[in-house]
């Protein structure tokens with residue numbers, strides 16, 4: 014920096030100038046929006062005064078309708094203008110506090126002069142609307158800021174590559190229109206600002222990282238080429254942050270074409286949704302749709318079955334090791350998640366083209382109209398080259414024809430007359446109106462007794478057959494549960510469809526038997542839910558969603574090969590961003606690697622697939638990252654961001670009561686140090702509830718987080734291990750870090766738990782230590798008792 018004081022004062026002058034301009038615009042916009050608001054209120058208040066209501070004849074009614082429509086359009090146009098003004102106001106108010114966070118000076122090859130570019134959360138032009146005072150961080154030129162140190166640099170624009178030299182890169186922290194700090198940076202985004210941001214205490218809400226996006230993260234954010242973008246990133250490497258910034262980028266890049274509701278973020282649980290909900294609004298964008306895969310499954314199956322959720326399955330896998338059938342179920346969970354099972358199911362579905370479809374009898378009030386085997390015959394008499402869903406549609410049409418014949422015959426039946434007599438006045442009138450609408454008769458002809466009778470008979474019969482008609486239209490005559498069950502009822506059946514080289518688990522017979530028993534009780538275990546739904550959709554025709562253009566799957570390591578295959582079919586037009594960390598795979602199905610990203614990548618053309626690896630971890634202090642990276646096998650690849658802090662503490666107590674007491678004292682000490690977000694992480698929900706009970710009396714405002722909690726709370730919480738995924742706390746206290754985390758399948762869960770800590774990490778035991786805390790890890794921590 015040439016002369017730091019002078020630089021500072023020049024930059025401050027610029028800030029002040031921009032703030033004045035923003036003030037002017039805010040005042041003008043406020044006035045305008047107030048006017049529009051007034052007009053809206055007026056229109057609403059006087060809506061009916063300005064509409065001439067007259068329904069005397071058709072012409073008058075048409076005029077009334079036209080004038081109502083005009084008023085409504087005027088109102089919605091005003092509402093739109095108001096919403097746009099409101100959005101602009103919000104952005105301006107944000108810019109007012111901190112107009113920009115970065116500056117780059119760029120000299121384009123072959124062009125005279127130097128472009129001085131200031132970056133902020135939105136663009137703003139000068140008074141004359143000629144030059145940019147601030148560039149949006151998502152503008153093409155802004156990527157220079159994230160991608161290059163001073164020196165040769167280039168960026169992509171829709172018109173092609175621009176090359177040149179970056180002469181200066183400067184960072185700012187500006188609050189309430191005052192520059193708090195300012196520094197020129199040599200490398201990528203300077204450590205100073207990151208130190209400051211990361212050193213802060215955690216919030217109940219995730220924050221935007223717009224000012225400090227790292228180069229690798231920028232590649233994720235701005236990626237446009239790939240159909241599938243896979244991000245493998247260490248714990249705390251900013252996967253979720255990058256995903257949210259990516260949504261904001263896409264909304265900017267494709268503004269006018271892409272709407273926020275065409276982007277879906279699949280997150281691990283409802284609480285996580287609340288945790289990330291403010292990032293986009295903070296950037297002046299609308300939130301994308303957010304959901305969980307479980308939500309979708311439950312929505313589709315809950316009418317017919319009791320469906321298990323992923324966390325119930327997890328609880329079982331963590332807490333039921335002593336129950337009979339545990340080993341078999343765990344093996345079943347692993348196998349049913351695998352790509353091998355997708356292949357088996359595909360082969361089975363293919364075989365149904367020529368044999369094996371099951372149909373229900375079509376009956377109504379005790380009368381069988383058609384037997385399942387007759388329907389089956391009709392199905393298989395159709396050309397097997399026609400896809401199953403289309404064949405079913407043809408069968409449905411045929412059935413509707415049969416139904417029509419049956420309805421005609423029914424018109425003469427005795428029950429019809431009785432039913433007509435029992436019609437109440439309202440139904441009678443309804444029948445009259447419906448038929449009049451269809452112009453079956455005039456007012457006078459309704460007096461005709463025979464006509465009336467025949468019309469009412471038709472009505473009565475149609476009503477009686479209505480549910481059956483609806484069932485046929487919805488293909489309810491296909492015995493989907495039976496078809497799924499058939500694959501399992503005889504364990505030998507599956508062997509016919511397993512691809513060569515794909516062995517069935519050795520205990521397949523027991524797995525199949527247990528699955529059938531559950532199905533017969535109307536219960537669908539979580540591991541069966543996606544395969545069953547896959548079968549349903551493949552047979553009936555996938556209910557695809559073609560409006561969604563982007564899906565982002567956070568914690569993607571927890572999805573099964575089956576779920577990936579399902580999602581691809583469900584959103585055929587969507588690009589996919591899958592973000593995960595194989596070291597944090599916590600579901601039992603992941604232990605054979607089948608839930609990993611290879612299953613996902615196999616679904617897409619390698620040409621359209623890109624993979625980005627993030628190894629730098631930002632969340633935790635260096636001592637915590639160094640400690641936690643010793644808990645997993647390939648941990649030495651994880652690079653800590655250089656932020657200092659205390660060594661993790663291993664606290665050993667003589668018994669559980671002493672352990673709880675130590676935890677209570679630690680919470681008090683952490684609070685005295687000014688930490689607000691503190692988590693006691695237990696292994697299971699059951700243990701969390703018990704620990705909460707015991708601690709609640711001694712820790713003020715202690716909260717228990719459960720799988721259905723929808724808000725991520727700040728403060729002191731007790732939380733089960735798997736729910737802490739994706740979120741972070743100032744300090745983490747791991748309850749019972751003993752052999753309770755002992756099985757190899759629990760290693761990643763243990764790693765996930767410990768990596769939730771930003772500033773301080775404490776592990777407690779009243780017996781021995783978990784085998785995952787190796788001597789190397791112990792050497793990187795402090796032991797106390």
Ligand SMILES: Nc1ncnc2c1ncn2[C@@H]1O[C@H](COP(=O)(O)OP(=O)(O)OP(=O)(O)O)[C@@H](O)[C@H]1O
Pocket residue numbers: 207210211220222225226227230246247248249250251252253254255594597631632738739740741768
């Ligand atoms: N470029 C960055 N600038 C500032 N903070 C960052 C940056 N990248 C990540 N962080 C911070 O690091 C923390 C972890 O980020 P995030 O939760 O996105 O990581 P993750 O990879 O999704 O983690 P995990 O897999 O462990 O859930 C957050 O507090 C986030 O704000």
